[in-house]
Amino acid sequence: MAAERLNSTDEMLSRAADVLGSTRIVQVLWQFREPVPLHALQAEWHRLNRGRLSRRAVASALPGARRSWIQAHNDEALDVTEVPLTDHTMTDWTDRQVSAPLPAGSGSLWRLAAAPYDGGSLVSLTVPHFRCDGLGIFGAIGSGRDPAERTTPSPAGDALDLAGQLAEAALATARWLPRTLASPAARARIGAALKSPTAGTTPPAAPRFFSSAIAEVDATQWQNRAEASGGTVNSLFVEIAANLVRTAVRGGTDIPVDIGIPMTLRRSEHDPRANALVVLPLTVPGGPASYTDLRPTRQATKKLLRSAGEHSSTLVPEALWHLLPGVLAHRLKNPGAQQTDVVASNFGQVPHTVAKFAERQAAGVALRTMNVPGVLPDKARLRASLCLVRNGDLMTVTATGMPDHFGDSASLRRLVDEELTAWGLPPHRWWGATTHRAKEA
Numbered sequence: 001m002a003a004e005r006l007n008s009t010d011e012m013l014s015r016a017a018d019v020l021g022s023t024r025i026v027q028v029l030w031q032f033r034e035p036v037p038l039h040a041l042q043a044e045w046h047r048l049n050r051g052r053l054s055r056r057a058v059a060s061a062l063p064g065a066r067r068s069w070i071q072a073h074n075d076e077a078l079d080v081t082e083v084p085l086t087d088h089t090m091t092d093w094t095d096r097q098v099s100a101p102l103p104a105g106s107g108s109l110w111r112l113a114a115a116p117y118d119g120g121s122l123v124s125l126t127v128p129h130f131r132c133d134g135l136g137i138f139g140a141i142g143s144g145r146d147p148a149e150r151t152t153p154s155p156a157g158d159a160l161d162l163a164g165q166l167a168e169a170a171l172a173t174a175r176w177l178p179r180t181l182a183s184p185a186a187r188a189r190i191g192a193a194l195k196s197p198t199a200g201t202t203p204p205a206a207p208r209f210f211s212s213a214i215a216e217v218d219a220t221q222w223q224n225r226a227e228a229s230g231g232t233v234n235s236l237f238v239e240i241a242a243n244l245v246r247t248a249v250r251g252g253t254d255i256p257v258d259i260g261i262p263m264t265l266r267r268s269e270h271d272p273r274a275n276a277l278v279v280l281p282l283t284v285p286g287g288p289a290s291y292t293d294l295r296p297t298r299q300a301t302k303k304l305l306r307s308a309g310e311h312s313s314t315l316v317p318e319a320l321w322h323l324l325p326g327v328l329a330h331r332l333k334n335p336g337a338q339q340t341d342v343v344a345s346n347f348g349q350v351p352h353t354v355a356k357f358a359e360r361q362a363a364g365v366a367l368r369t370m371n372v373p374g375v376l377p378d379k380a381r382l383r384a385s386l387c388l389v390r391n392g393d394l395m396t397v398t399a400t401g402m403p404d405h406f407g408d409s410a411s412l413r414r415l416v417d418e419e420l421t422a423w424g425l426p427p428h429r430w431w432g433a434t435t436h437r438a439k440e441a
Contacts, residue, residue: 008321009133011066022371023102024129025371026129026133027097027127030365048112053141061155064165065162066322075106080114080115081116085116102127104128110128111124112124112125120363133262133276135347139271168317172318190316190332204376210401211407212399215396217420222236229295232294235301236423238301242297247419254286256284256286260282262278263278279343280305342385343369348390350365355392364396384401
């Protein structure tokens, strides 16, 4: 068995922190109606440590060969808070979990934390995006039950990988170069990417840590509303993301909105790749928020996904990209999520191996992505990020947004609630959901 090599998306994400000055963190949150005992959390920590979350990248013996993933031990201990959380302190606690340092090159690979909340427990798992994307984390959570043997990289394996990279790069370049030379637009795009950035004359902006909101919506109502408007579950989600930017960022002006649409490259649910999502930019009209016809957004999304492929993340063939020096490699990648206005990540159905955590069925599951210490507004266009998961008969929407536009978390929650209500989708509070719904009834 050959060593598992890092792909181009792994490499891009591992370098992004140096360029953008922040690390993107993926957080999975579970809410349980009953307290989760300490021994169950400890057993879950050890199980996760046997799986794909606990691995690190090691350099190859030969220049040009790709780095490899190897098994590693997580040095970040389980963190259990004894003081019960309240509706007022829950957001601060989840933000603290995201902000806990998990630096590249350290032994702190991921972080599992828990706290008493609403008569039960709130559990958080945070993982740096360069280690795993959201779908990869879902797969990795279940991988500790049957850990796979990983082959340690060897000089012979590195030589074989380098030879394969050189052969693939030569073949791909031979096909790619004539098309590029014949296309003025392609040449101009690569030329612009290779130009050195102009040095800024103003002090760099401070990073903005995003505000956050989580809401639950009945899944059947979501499906029915989407179909009644000529769309799908996903196109409704994309339109909701666009409306939040139209309202809070654009102020109703006609400036178009660029939405990052993640597309999975995984061939099956058993695909072990750490990162296999390509973010594709979808441009939709600006103007006021729209709540009627989803057909244009649905058609534009389908067209975008059909035109994309395995090598949509780089401006040159991926095999050639891997052989380039770091500075050139960074300039010759597609802009990605950070250079869109908003990212709308639909992760679909929560797998049963995730919904049942620590041998208990979760009452609620949410997923969000956050930049730590925050987004630098002069280096990245990203102003909001939305994640959608389905757990049972509920859709859970997590929205994060730059406070310059969306205000604090309470303000963002009001905006999200108003947006969902405008679609005829009554939102419920994800935190304290059981207690609050009982009061509402």
